[in-house]
Amino acid sequence: MNNMEFNNTSLTTHSFWQSINILITKFNVINKRLWGSKILHHYFCEPPNSAWIAPLKSINKLSEGSEKFLGRIICTDLELTHSLTQSDNIEIFLLELLPKKFSEVKAFQLVCLDKKNLTATFYNITPDNKEKNCNLCPNFTYSLSLENDNLMLKTSPEEQYSDSSAKSLKWLVDTVIPQFLKWGRNGAEQKQTLFKESLQLISADNYYIKYNELKQKYGQEMVKNWSEGTDPSKYVYEDIAIATYLLMLWDSDKATCPKKTFVDLGCGNGLLVYILTKEGHNGVGIDVRKRKIWDMYPRDINLVEKTIIPSNNNTFPDADWLIGNHSDELTPWIPVIAAKSSYKCNFFLxxxxxFNFDGTKYQRKDSSKSQYMEYIDYVKTICENCGFKTCIDRLKIPSTKRICLVGQKKLYPKEKYPEVCINIQNLIQKDFSLSHDNNTSWVLNFQPRNHVERVRNCTQIDHTVTEKIVDCVAKYLLEGCDLETKWTIGKEVKIYELITLLTEDNLKAMKAECGGLQTLLKNNHHIFKVDNGKVQMRYPRTIKEVYENNKSNQSKIKVQIKPCWFFRNHPKGCPLTNTTCSYMHT
Structure with missing residues (x-):
């Protein structure tokens, strides 16, 4: 055996098993090739003899997906059939590791927990298949144990490893062990009291199959034809994941209502509406602004450009579900509109x-929580006050904001519906002034998004203001440098040092454009180089450098069109000649 010892870990027996539990149930957190894992079998037993683990080395001929066979052969080979008693000494898990790429072969891992000796041993029992090159977990046996506050990693002798095994060992040491210790020290169990698992409201196994089915059906085509300015590799697959989740939720009610009617408020690119409609449901997407990609969808995809003001005129009595997917200022209104639309209407949020009810930004009130978690609690309270039995779940999407709220049952009988609607009005009036005209708006001075999206990246600042800021920064970077004997790009400084140089009016102008000094300097990348919070002037680029850096798109390159900033503004002018500088000197 090859032993590696990690000293002074501060792990307790409890935190050691806590980290082991995460490795078993959430191995995908650190293994990015995995979508998740599934516990096929779970045994408690007494160890029959000292050599009971040895037969595991021969378990490499299992047929994929044959769960009963897997369980039977483990019991036989370990001679445990007669001793499967409820004991805390030995605990065995048979895991199916699900690859993120659906086309890859699944892996199988057996984990043995020796509670008495504080040891967890991991066996790769995936059937041999060199053609498919399955490598979702280390292909050798390894164990983790706690000995006198030291964490021990034990493996086979390193000289026996292939290249792939050597990489797996390095991954265990460099990635798994540090994260394992972090879980133990930080008390991961306490941090996950609210959301112990993702996809709690649906079948994770069925979700995995359905998601990959939709991914194959819509993903590649949508990424290829994406006409929005956003990243298709994120937004396409995120909407496919949300669509999968909703379809799984709706499948649970398929017997009574096979086709759902839905309204997606703030539908954005409309992809979610497209997928749900193509999967057999009837719905409409509404957004304050039409997107370019809408024209790509077939005519049966119902997308409407409209500003939604929460009012009696904007309820949806025929809808089974309201969807609020990143619905911004309409977020707190989704459960309200659903409740006031009809007794049958549910919501996904x-x-x-x-945002608050009046469209203003929500202000944090409890410093013990993050603003995001505090807002989730705030919205959940609104949902419950609207009479919904509200469930919270965590989605598997490529986003940090992935906690959803689902209201699909009422906390009151149908005959109390009129009374609940009055209570909802009182709820809103508690913090915001009610409008006298419920057909126009339910609150006074509601602030919806602008119909036309503003460009807010510091490119719309007055040109004179931009010039003053650029000159001010350039002078500071050159301050104290030798400008007599040689041309210089000046010193490198941290951006926060430059803030004190700017006037209050200039700072306000940048803030109004949703940017800061760093954004403005990056917009002037022909003058400044910004990296890791630091800024320095660039050396001007020659015509040759511009062409060499853009060999694949030379037909669109334009040089000596714009004036050279250095020629006009640097104390020593431009260090390049008029014929070599990529900018114009005259």
Whole structure:
């Protein structure tokens, strides 16, 4: 055996098993090739003899997906059939590791927990298949144990490893062990009291199959034809994941209502509406602003450009579900509109930006929580006050904002519906002034998003203001440098040092454009180089450098069109000649 010892870990027996539990149930947290794992069998037993683990080395001929066979052969080979008693000494898990890429072969891992000796041993029992090159977990046996506050990693002798095994060992040492210790020290169990698992409201196994089915059906085509300015590799697969989740939720009620009617408020690119409609449901997406990609969808995809003001005119009595996917200022209104639309109307809500009922930004009130978690609690209270039995779940999507709220049952009988609607009005009036005209708006001065999206990246600042800021920063970077004997790009400084140089009016102008000094300097990348919070002037680029850096797109390159900033503003002018500088000197 090859032993590696990690000293002074501060792990307790409890925190050691806590970290082992995460490795078993959530191995995908650190193994990015995995989507998740599934516990096929779970045994408690007494160890029959000292050599009971040895037969595991021969378990490499199992047929994929044959769960009963897997369980039977383990019992036979370990001679445990007669001793499967409820004991805390030995605990055995048979895991199916699900690859993130659906086309890859699944892996199988057996984990043995020796509670008495504080040892967890991991065996790769995936059937041999060199053609498919399955490598979702280390292909050798390894164990983790706690000995006198030291964490021990034990493996086979390193000289026997292939290249892939050597990489797996390095991954265990460099990635798994540090994260394992971090879980133990930080008390991961306490941090996950609210959301112990993802996809709690649906079958994770069925979700995995359905998600990959939809991914194959819609993903590649949508990424290829994406016409929005956003990253398709994120937004396409995120919407496919949300669509999968909703379809799984709706499948649970398929017997009574096979086709759902839905309204997606703040539908954005409309992809979610497209998928749900193509999967057999009837719905409409509404957004304050039409997107370019809408024109790509077939005519049966119902997308409407409209500003939604929460009012009696904007309820949806025929809808089974309201969807609020990153619905911004409409987020707190989704459960309200659902409740006031009809008794049967349910909702799915995925909050992102925090807003109040009147469309203003939600202000944090409890410093013991993050603003995001506090807002989730705030919205959940609104949902419950609207009469919904509200469940919270965590989605498997590529986003940090992935906690959703689902209201699909009422806390009151149907005959109390009129009374609940009055209570909802009182709820809103508690913090915001009610409008006298419920057909126009339920609150006074509601602030919806602008119909036309503003460009807010510091490119719309007055040109004179931009010039003043650029000159001010350039002078500071050159301050104290030798400008007599040689041309210089000046010193490198941290951006926060430059803030004190700017006037209050200039700072306000940048803030109004949703940017800061760093954004403005990056916009002037022909003058400044910004990296890791530091800024320095660039050396001007020659025509040759511009062409060499853009060999694949030379037909669109334009040089000596714009004036050279250095020629006009640097104390020593431009260090390049008029014929070599990529900018114009005259």
């Amino acid at each position: 995925l909050p992102c930006c925090a």
